[in-house]
Amino acid sequence: MTAALRFDPIRLPPECEVLRQEVRAFLADEIAAGTFDPHKPQREDSDAPEFSRRVGERGWLGMTWPKQYGGHERSFLERYVVTEEMRVANAPTRRFFVADRQSGPVLLKYAPEHIKMDILPRICRGEVCFSIGMSEPNSGSDLFAAKTKATKTDGGWLINGSKIWTTSAHIADYMIAIFRTSPSTKENRRHGLTQFLVNMKKPGITVNPIAQITGQYEFNEVVFTDHFVPDDHMLGELDGAWKQATSELAYERSGPERFLETYYVLTELVRAVGPKPDTRSAEGIGRLVAQLHTMRRMSVSVAGMLQAGREPVVEASIVKDIGTIWEQQLPHRVRELAAFVDADASNHATLDEQLAFAIKTAPKLTIQGGTTEVLRGIIARGLGLR
Amino acid sequence: MLAGWLLAQAHLASPEGMMTVAPASPKDRITLNADGTLTGRARGVPFAIDAKHIAVVATGIGGVSIALVDAGACRIEAGLNLANDPSNTVTFDKVQPIAIKSAPSGFGQNSLMLMGALARSLQIAGAMETMLDLSVRYSGERVAFEKKISKFQAVQHNLAKLAGETSAALAAASSAADALSNSTSFDDAIFLEAASAKIRCSEAAEKGAAIAHQVFGAIGFTQEHILHRYTLRALAWRDDFGSESYWAVELGKLVASRGADELWPLVASR
Numbered sequence: 001m002t003a004a005l006r007f008d009p010i011r012l013p014p015e016c017e018v019l020r021q022e023v024r025a026f027l028a029d030e031i032a033a034g035t036f037d038p039h040k041p042q043r044e045d046s047d048a049p050e051f052s053r054r055v056g057e058r059g060w061l062g063m064t065w066p067k068q069y070g071g072h073e074r075s076f077l078e079r080y081v082v083t084e085e086m087r088v089a090n091a092p093t094r095r096f097f098v099a100d101r102q103s104g105p106v107l108l109k110y111a112p113e114h115i116k117m118d119i120l121p122r123i124c125r126g127e128v129c130f131s132i133g134m135s136e137p138n139s140g141s142d143l144f145a146a147k148t149k150a151t152k153t154d155g156g157w158l159i160n161g162s163k164i165w166t167t168s169a170h171i172a173d174y175m176i177a178i179f180r181t182s183p184s185t186k187e188n189r190r191h192g193l194t195q196f197l198v199n200m201k202k203p204g205i206t207v208n209p210i211a212q213i214t215g216q217y218e219f220n221e222v223v224f225t226d227h228f229v230p231d232d233h234m235l236g237e238l239d240g241a242w243k244q245a246t247s248e249l250a251y252e253r254s255g256p257e258r259f260l261e262t263y264y265v266l267t268e269l270v271r272a273v274g275p276k277p278d279t280r281s282a283e284g285i286g287r288l289v290a291q292l293h294t295m296r297r298m299s300v301s302v303a304g305m306l307q308a309g310r311e312p313v314v315e316a317s318i319v320k321d322i323g324t325i326w327e328q329q330l331p332h333r334v335r336e337l338a339a340f341v342d343a344d345a346s347n348h349a350t351l352d353e354q355l356a357f358a359i360k361t362a363p364k365l366t367i368q369g370g371t372t373e374v375l376r377g378i379i380a381r382g383l384g385l386r
Numbered sequence: 387m388l389a390g391w392l393l394a395q396a397h398l399a400s401p402e403g404m405m406t407v408a409p410a411s412p413k414d415r416i417t418l419n420a421d422g423t424l425t426g427r428a429r430g431v432p433f434a435i436d437a438k439h440i441a442v443v444a445t446g447i448g449g450v451s452i453a454l455v456d457a458g459a460c461r462i463e464a465g466l467n468l469a470n471d472p473s474n475t476v477t478f479d480k481v482q483p484i485a486i487k488s489a490p491s492g493f494g495q496n497s498l499m500l501m502g503a504l505a506r507s508l509q510i511a512g513a514m515e516t517m518l519d520l521s522v523r524y525s526g527e528r529v530a531f532e533k534k535i536s537k538f539q540a541v542q543h544n545l546a547k548l549a550g551e552t553s554a555a556l557a558a559a560s561s562a563a564d565a566l567s568n569s570t571s572f573d574d575a576i577f578l579e580a581a582s583a584k585i586r587c588s589e590a591a592e593k594g595a596a597i598a599h600q601v602f603g604a605i606g607f608t609q610e611h612i613l614h615r616y617t618l619r620a621l622a623w624r625d626d627f628g629s630e631s632y633w634a635v636e637l638g639k640l641v642a643s644r645g646a647d648e649l650w651p652l653v654a655s656r
């Protein structure tokens with residue numbers, strides 16, 4: 001077999017189902033208390049510090065990390081359940097999501113001990129927000145074209161240049177960024193970039209919000225002017241950031257957030273159609289549910305492989321590729337079906353509002369976190385084509 | 387295999403020689419008459435013309451029964467599916483079964499359709515693994531414009547898409563197989579698994595077969611080349627035991643009747 005793709009039928013163990021009920025009960029209480037409205041993905045203010053703390057109190061942040069850093073030493077499958085229930089409920093996870101998924105694990109692997117002891121427990125308590133500083137005005141898919149510079153100075157580095165499209169930078173406490181510490185070499189154009197931990201509350205950083213086509217402000221331009229980063233904030237190998245990037249990707253690429261971002265329109269369509277759909281609506285819903293179920297089974301399967309200590313890079317890229325395309329198409333398919341819904345359906349206005357938002361959201365889904373084209377390049381490499 | 391499974395549900399022994407099952411389409415019904423004979427018509431029965439026996443699900447006043455029938459006692463019309471495999475209309479005209487027993491409780495006509503749909507889903511997933519394997523290998527051999535075609539990004543991306551569809555088919559089919567083999571009843575969750583597998587694998591077959599043929603160019607369009615043995619079969623199997631549009635309607639009805647707020651709990655229960 002040229003391409004040994006594996007998607008074992010992993011089932012979530014019983015402790016996950018107990019946890020799922022706890023998460024659902026918690027979210028129901030939060031909804032009842034008015035923290036958020038599950039029917040409104042287009043919330044204006046998506047930063048919810050108090051909610052974030054309460055999630056931390058429940059022990060649902062840093063779930064898989066060692067206890068000495070405030071973690072809970074639970075499984076990836078348990079974390080999976082918490083993530084998907086939050087996503088389906090449209091809970092306001094912005095403050096902690098990136099830190100919990102991505103930044104924490106990077107720090108665990110590459111940060112010095114005293115920094116881990118300082119920051120990781122605060123992530124677990126839901127107190128700190130992280131952003132990711134990779135893209136620049138002239139460096140997107142081609143990450144290794146990054147130019148923002150870190151220049152050696154006494155006791156640390158001076159940063160000059162700018163990052164762009166930085167999600168949550170306007171509320172973030174920290175950023176994990178890559179900066180140029182040396183020029184690339186002839187032999188290796190990926191050489192010369194180093195990963196750093198940036199304290200966003202220190203001087204020399206200006207954050208300029210950028211409006212998105214949805215009307216929201218999620219991402220930003222971040223300008224660095226002689227911003228000082230101490231030596232111990234360098235993460236991993238000098239000039240070797242490229243070596244650190246790939247193994248993180250399986251975690252980033254296959255989670256439930258990669259196919260559930262527009263899920264809410266499907267629930268609302270089912271509600272609008274009612275218990276006795278006509279053939280056209282029934283077929284449309286059936287096809288969408290079959291896709292949803294399949295995507296989820298694939299994603300759980302990758303989570304199970306991660307739990308087993310494997311690095312399913314190709315499978316994870318496949319899940320993100322077809323998952324993001326599905327969540328991008330979903331609002332359009334729902335729109336087609338909604339055209340035949342009874343105008344008197346009690347949730348018609350909600351559905352219309354959600355569709356308008358989801359259709360505007362859709363284009364970003366195949367761009368953020370690596371475009372479809374980039375993912376297919378990775379899959380092609382996994383197939384041995386490059 | 388499916389016939390053996392079906393007979394085993396009613397503790398009937400499987401005879402020697404080739405068997406098939408009827409009905410093979412959700413709209414067809416075989417009736418068990420008061421005198422113990424069977425009447426009805428089943429279309430699209432795979433390999434009926436070559437089979438010695440047929441395992442049959444029949445419905446009578448007493449409920450659902452499973453019967454073993456001598457294929458020679460039925461009228462079997464010649465017919466071929468897309469891949470030129472026999473696919474026959476079988477007419478039962480007061481046929482006396484060799485053996486017949488009541489189906490176990492919870493087993494209905496739909497149970498055979500779900501199991502048949504699952505079997506076809508697994509076959510489609512397997513065919514797609516081979517399509518992917520053949521296509522990847524060929525793209526590394528065929529040269530055009532002085533390059534292996536695997537070096538063209540458009541070809542790479544097509545193959546990545548084929549890998550995605552193959553993965554979806556594999557995941558859906560193996561999940562449903564795992565679910566059915568660990569379950570004794572045919573509840574909503576099993577229905578979700580089996581129906582989704584048939585829908586998703588059929589959709590994958592359409593997209594995947596098109597890509598595989600595209601990668602092979604003209605050579606893959608020839609009778610002599612092996613590719614069509616996989617592509618045409620995968621496409622043909624979409625029609626057996628309920629097509630993807632049939633199952634999508636049924637699954638959509640199930641989801642709608644359970645209500646919007648029960649959709650996620652159903653999906654998350656798997």
Ligand SMILES: Cc1cc2nc3c(=O)[nH]c(=O)nc-3n(C[C@H](O)[C@H](O)[C@H](O)COP(=O)(O)OP(=O)(O)OC[C@H]3O[C@@H](n4cnc5c(N)ncnc54)[C@H](O)[C@@H]3O)c2cc1C
Nearest residue numbers: 132133134135140141165166167364367368369370371373
């Ligand atoms: C909502 C949103 C949030 C984001 N948040 C963050 C964040 O928090 N931090 C961060 O660092 N970045 C973030 N990004 C940026 C994101 O990572 C980049 O947009 C992405 O990597 C693509 O880069 P680009 O926009 O510069 O497009 P480009 O790289 O200029 O690509 C333009 C087009 O060309 C295609 N293309 C480029 N190279 C190739 C190639 N070799 N082969 C084939 N096609 C190619 C691309 O696929 C794309 O279709 C975010 C983006 C969005 C939309």
